[in-house]
Amino acid sequence: MEKNNCDNIGKYISQIYRKGRIFIGKDLERYNIGKGQFMYLLELYIEDGRNQEELAEVLKIDKGTTARAIKKLEENGFVRREKDENDKRSNRVYLTEEGKGIKDNIFFILNRWDEKMSEQLNKEERELMIKLLKKVCSNINI
Known part of the structure; x- marks a missing residue:
């Protein structure tokens, strides 16, 4: 690839990501869910x-950012944290009835x-x- 050629895959993936965050974020506002929080709900x-910690790892997001996102979801009534029975230093995150109740709405927005x-x-x-994006994703191990 030429150094001066600005037409590359990363450019378009970045645009899709940014536009997706805006699109999804607008619909999530009515639930008081931030753009960076819905991914945790999806994992739950x-x-x-x-x-x-597992949520942070699977989403490739640092522990501090994860803690803040979970705290915000907890404050808004979508999740609750409980100390892990086997490791008191660790928290398990559970969906509340309210968190479970918006599942169909979240998937509707994503669809x-x-x-x-x-x-x-x-x-x-x-x-x-889809086939090509899966192939690209499987090729990148971070």
Whole structure:
């Protein structure tokens, strides 16, 4: 790749990421959920009661940022933290009824973003894009 060529994959991935945060963030405002907080809810929808450190690790987000995001979700009534029975220094994070109750709304917002991103793609192009993005993601181990 030429040094002066600004047309690269990272540029477009960065744009998609930033535009996605804006799009999703606008819809999440009504629930008082910040752009950086919904990812924790998604992980808890997969497996409730996860360790706070595990959430940080799986999301590749530092522990301090994770603690602040979880605290905000807790203040807004979406999650609760409990000391881990096996490790009193560690917290497990659980969805509250309110957190569980907005699951369908969260997925509706994410599906709207998915549709927005792929509205000009036909079925084959969309499937190819997913296949290529999976391949790129699996190639990057950090």
